[in-house]
Amino acid sequence: MITGFVTFFTIFAVVGAILYGRRLIKTEKSDAVFGNPERAKGGIHWVVVGSSFLLLSWLYYSWDIAKSFYPKSANELCQVAKVNESLLSLKYLFPIVERQHKSTAIIKRENINIEDKIILIKKDSNLKSEDKEIFINILRNTKQMIPSLTDERYIEDDTKNIINELTIRLNQLTKNFPKDSYPDLSEEEENEINEGLNKQLGWGATGMEVPPLPESKIGLKFHAAAAELNSISDEFFEMRNHNPEYLRQSEAIFIEIKEYMDGLEDGLELDYIKDIKKLVRRIEYASIFPPNTLNELENAIRDFDKVQNNEQGNLRIIDIFLFPAGTIVASGPQCSEAGPGRWLPKPSDTFRIFGEMLKPSVGYKMIPMLWYEMMGVNKIIGFILPDWIADIMPGKYPVHNQDGTVDPNFKSKVLDIVTGEFEAFKIPVPTGHIWDSFLRVFLGLTLGIILGVPLGLFMGLNRFAKGFFDPMVELYRPVPPLAWAPLVITVFGIDNLGKVFLLFMVSFSIMIISARAGASGTQLSKIHAAHSLGANKWQIIREVIFPNSLPEILTGIRVAVGMCWGTLVAAEFLAGTTGIGFVENVARKYMQYEVIWITIFVMGMLGLLFDVTIRKIIDKTIPWRGKG
Amino acid sequence: MKKIISLFLGSVVALVISASMAYSAATQVRVAFFLEWATPNQEAKVKKVFDDALGVPVKWTNFATGGEMTEAMLSGDIDISYSQGLTPFVNAVNAKAPIKLVDIAVTYGMGNTTCIVSNASGITKANAAQLEGKKVAVPVGTMADYVFKETMKVVGADAGKVTVVDMNPEDGSAALQNGDVAMACLFGGKSIENALKAGTRMLSVKEATDAGISGIDITSVTNKFLKENPGMVRTFVEITHEYNAKFRAGKSNMNIIAKDAAMDLAGTKKQMGGFGFPDAAEIKSKYMNKGGILMKYLDVMGNMFATAENPALKNYSKVVTTKYLP
Numbered sequence: 001m002i003t004g005f006v007t008f009f010t011i012f013a014v015v016g017a018i019l020y021g022r023r024l025i026k027t028e029k030s031d032a033v034f035g036n037p038e039r040a041k042g043g044i045h046w047v048v049v050g051s052s053f054l055l056l057s058w059l060y061y062s063w064d065i066a067k068s069f070y071p072k073s074a075n076e077l078c079q080v081a082k083v084n085e086s087l088l089s090l091k092y093l094f095p096i097v098e099r100q101h102k103s104t105a106i107i108k109r110e111n112i113n114i115e116d117k118i119i120l121i122k123k124d125s126n127l128k129s130e131d132k133e134i135f136i137n138i139l140r141n142t143k144q145m146i147p148s149l150t151d152e153r154y155i156e157d158d159t160k161n162i163i164n165e166l167t168i169r170l171n172q173l174t175k176n177f178p179k180d181s182y183p184d185l186s187e188e189e190e191n192e193i194n195e196g197l198n199k200q201l202g203w204g205a206t207g208m209e210v211p212p213l214p215e216s217k218i219g220l221k222f223h224a225a226a227a228e229l230n231s232i233s234d235e236f237f238e239m240r241n242h243n244p245e246y247l248r249q250s251e252a253i254f255i256e257i258k259e260y261m262d263g264l265e266d267g268l269e270l271d272y273i274k275d276i277k278k279l280v281r282r283i284e285y286a287s288i289f290p291p292n293t294l295n296e297l298e299n300a301i302r303d304f305d306k307v308q309n310n311e312q313g314n315l316r317i318i319d320i321f322l323f324p325a326g327t328i329v330a331s332g333p334q335c336s337e338a339g340p341g342r343w344l345p346k347p348s349d350t351f352r353i354f355g356e357m358l359k360p361s362v363g364y365k366m367i368p369m370l371w372y373e374m375m376g377v378n379k380i381i382g383f384i385l386p387d388w389i390a391d392i393m394p395g396k397y398p399v400h401n402q403d404g405t406v407d408p409n410f411k412s413k414v415l416d417i418v419t420g421e422f423e424a425f426k427i428p429v430p431t432g433h434i435w436d437s438f439l440r441v442f443l444g445l446t447l448g449i450i451l452g453v454p455l456g457l458f459m460g461l462n463r464f465a466k467g468f469f470d471p472m473v474e475l476y477r478p479v480p481p482l483a484w485a486p487l488v489i490t491v492f493g494i495d496n497l498g499k500v501f502l503l504f505m506v507s508f509s510i511m512i513i514s515a516r517a518g519a520s521g522t523q524l525s526k527i528h529a530a531h532s533l534g535a536n537k538w539q540i541i542r543e544v545i546f547p548n549s550l551p552e553i554l555t556g557i558r559v560a561v562g563m564c565w566g567t568l569v570a571a572e573f574l575a576g577t578t579g580i581g582f583v584e585n586v587a588r589k590y591m592q593y594e595v596i597w598i599t600i601f602v603m604g605m606l607g608l609l610f611d612v613t614i615r616k617i618i619d620k621t622i623p624w625r626g627k628g
Numbered sequence: 629m630k631k632i633i634s635l636f637l638g639s640v641v642a643l644v645i646s647a648s649m650a651y652s653a654a655t656q657v658r659v660a661f662f663l664e665w666a667t668p669n670q671e672a673k674v675k676k677v678f679d680d681a682l683g684v685p686v687k688w689t690n691f692a693t694g695g696e697m698t699e700a701m702l703s704g705d706i707d708i709s710y711s712q713g714l715t716p717f718v719n720a721v722n723a724k725a726p727i728k729l730v731d732i733a734v735t736y737g738m739g740n741t742t743c744i745v746s747n748a749s750g751i752t753k754a755n756a757a758q759l760e761g762k763k764v765a766v767p768v769g770t771m772a773d774y775v776f777k778e779t780m781k782v783v784g785a786d787a788g789k790v791t792v793v794d795m796n797p798e799d800g801s802a803a804l805q806n807g808d809v810a811m812a813c814l815f816g817g818k819s820i821e822n823a824l825k826a827g828t829r830m831l832s833v834k835e836a837t838d839a840g841i842s843g844i845d846i847t848s849v850t851n852k853f854l855k856e857n858p859g860m861v862r863t864f865v866e867i868t869h870e871y872n873a874k875f876r877a878g879k880s881n882m883n884i885i886a887k888d889a890a891m892d893l894a895g896t897k898k899q900m901g902g903f904g905f906p907d908a909a910e911i912k913s914k915y916m917n918k919g920g921i922l923m924k925y926l927d928v929m930g931n932m933f934a935t936a937e938n939p940a941l942k943n944y945s946k947v948v949t950t951k952y953l954p
Binding site: 088210237333334335336338353366494574575582588 | 675677680681683684695698702716719720723724725726727728763765768769770788791792793794795799802803806808809851852855856858859862863867879933935936937938939946947
């Protein structure tokens with residue numbers, strides 16, 4: 001319902017925006033020539049078109065449009081898929097989906113295999129010539145055995161009867177199929193289906209990919225036909241063209257093989273004879289028939305295919321146009337989506353599951369996505385203040401006295417404070433997967449900026465610093481951050497410390513480079529001017545060099561944010577208990593494609609949030625950027 | 629603008645057409661397998677027995693986890709997964725992946741998949757409830773995940789209260805040695821060997837066997853390949869069983885197997901000593917029959933790993949078939 005509305009709305013938005021855009025071109029009086037940046041300004045309507053196209057493609061390729069406008073189509077296509085699946089084995093026998101008859105292909109292949117084997121045996125110098133003779137003789141006999149399967153004279157009446165009977169059954173089905181009265185179900189069967197239908201959920205409901213039981217009249221037809229076709233197919237493949245002539249010849253071959261094998265020790269000869277035996281057995285298993293025996297069955301299948309295609313009616317058109325690049329496939333009584341419908345979740349499902357996951361009581365793996373928990377201020381103070389503060393206080397820690405109590409003194413009270421062992425009011429603190437990932441990036445980035453920027457400036461201004469730190473920075477900087485990940489995780493552990501340190505390494509080098517470039521790029525005239533006005537070193541750094549390097553530094557931060565995100569997700573893949581990367585990695589193992597897309601979406605949004613924030617900061621703090 | 633529209637429509641048409649031409653003849657069989665997981669049929673693999681018997685070339689690709697095998701089967705790059713763990717298979721069929729179980733490849737005791745608790749943590753079987761609130765390294769969604777959950781039940785700890793860290797076996801054993809985790813659940817010879825340097829098994833191999841914890845690896849085939857080439861699947865299974873019988877008779881060429889499994893001879897012998905390769909009769913009568921070991925496992929695991937979107941199947945017998953056993 002909502003999807004349908006959104007679809008129409010986006011289509012209107014696209015059309016409207018395009019019309020508006022065209023009118024704007026006609027009415028706008030602009031004397032900007034080609035190449036003037038003025039021409040790229042504005043254009044919100046094209047943003048509307050761009051995002052609408054994105055949304056429409058998503059709706060279309062995830063088959064959400066099909067689900068919205070034809071909610072029954074998946075169920076009906078599932079029944080069609082059942083029919084196709086039941087016919088598949090039979091169809092592979094004939095040039096319907098293949099170029100050749102299966103019998104033809106097998107005979108061709110096996111003839112080649114036999115010839116190859118003979119050549120191989122002839123060439124093998126480790127074989128005795130009498131063994132060679134026996135092998136080649138068996139292979140020749142096997143080759144001569146094939147005509148016993150393909151000669152119409154030998155085929156048994158029983159086999160012919162079964163084929164005829166199956167053909168008749170198929171033709172009967174073809175005749176009955178288009179009739180309104182089909183299928184003629186017994187009350188029992190009908191009740192069974194109805195009972196199942198009561199419990200059946202809709203397409204895309206939680207835990208139901210495609211509802212498998214037929215919900216409509218046309219679906220019921222296909223469902224019933226699939227059952228009949230399955231039984232026809234099973235019966236056909238139980239039958240073998242093992243006529244007396246074939247049995248006589250193959251028995252002779254098997255006896256010869258057995259006689260040869262008896263009393264044979266392990267060795268080259270045994271390997272050869274086993275291979276040959278397998279070849280003979282392969283021909284035994286294969287469904288080889290004389291060239292024209294199955295013609296009528298083939299025609300019956302083709303006829304049925306035509307009829308069932310006709311009966312699909314609108315469904316075929318829906319399948320082609322609203323189920324792009326895939327369709328519903330059946331596997332026994334189950335149906336599933338094959339193609340983008342499977343790995344590209346429908347927007348409606350995605351948002352539903354995302355909404356569900358955002359509930360703090362659900363979350364993912366019992367941890368909310370983004371929520372808050374009440375935390376005492378004492379814990380925060382205990383975390384921030386180092387414990388050794390208590391150790392350097394004068395006096396000694398109290399010792400218990402004779403009546404079995406401990407009297408606190410000043411030193412122990414300080415210890416209580418620095419370890420957070422006191423009562424305090426509680427404040428809400430964010431928690432959850434999104435917050436954890438965010439915090440890791442934020443901490444790594446902040447540490448990188450705090451340490452990297454001063455060092456970078458220093459390196460830009462001081463010969464010693466440049467020479468001393470350059471080898472270190474330049475050696476570790478070009479290494480992709482992920483290459484460090486296994487090492488960092490081993491050294492710093494799998495907790496936040498390791499991940500934050502990894503992100504710190506990423507942002508640190510970027511900040512050094514950008515601060516250094518900013519510092520050395522300061523115009524000399526500005527520094528000279530400051531000198532002339534009597535500025536000291538500190539003032540020059542604070543008032544001239546730092547503001548001048550700010551554009552470089554802030555651009556560096558933007559780059560660092562992107563790098564940090566990329567590294568974080570991979571680090572969370574390696575070892576994680578929380579975080580967006582952890583969620584994605586676990587979802588992959590359980591094939592929860594919706595969750596995978598949600599994590600991708602969340603990461604994109606958070607990255608965008610960081611970027612927009614920094615862009616705002618840039619605009620606020622350095623309005624002179626790019627203006628000389 | 630016109631060009632953009634025609635490009636878009638063109639790509640739509642191209643995608644629709646490419647999807648409808650999905651069928652093609654099997655000119656090769658593509659099989660997935662594991663390295664460092666030695667099985668007798670690797671001798672047949674090296675000697676090209678499969679290629680000869682199937683009549684077409686067989687392409688073997690190694691994978692790191694069973695879940696990746698499923699992904700490759702779904703994308704149409706793999707026809708047969710040999711020795712896929714039962715856990716990834718269950719996850720796949722819960723997600724309605726069109727694949728079927730045709731054979732049991734390997735059964736194994738907990739010598740090769742186990743939970744190892746760190747000596748430094750002071751936790752043993754007796755006080756295992758202390759694990760609650762501590763970190764445990766588990767490769768999520770693998771047989772080791774199953775072993776972890778079962779082990780917790782046996783020792784009476786609540787698996788839900790343990791903080792699970794998702795780590796591959798190699799990382800897990802390193803984390804255990806570093807003291808980052810109190811316990812690590814692992815598979816693979818090397819990882820277990822390394823982890824045992826800093827820890828002990830939570831349950832001994834015998835205790836685990838007595839508690840009914842054991843592993844099953846299976847052979848799974850895509851539904852499409854099964855329909856198209858039933859004979860090939862039968863031949864594949866038959867040869868595997870032939871070489872299993874050869875192994876049971878002590879006639880396997882261990883050097884070839886070890887080399888193909890990328891392990892040393894002693895390690896291969898030790899690993900395969902802990903493996904069972906049940907024959908077809910045993911599979912039919914003890915594993916795949918109604919109420920058999922495998923069917924019980926599928927039910928238990930199916931519910932264990934079910935999620936809201938991918939619930940357990942009501943009846944797992946529909947994804948299992950004995951039709952292709954010799």
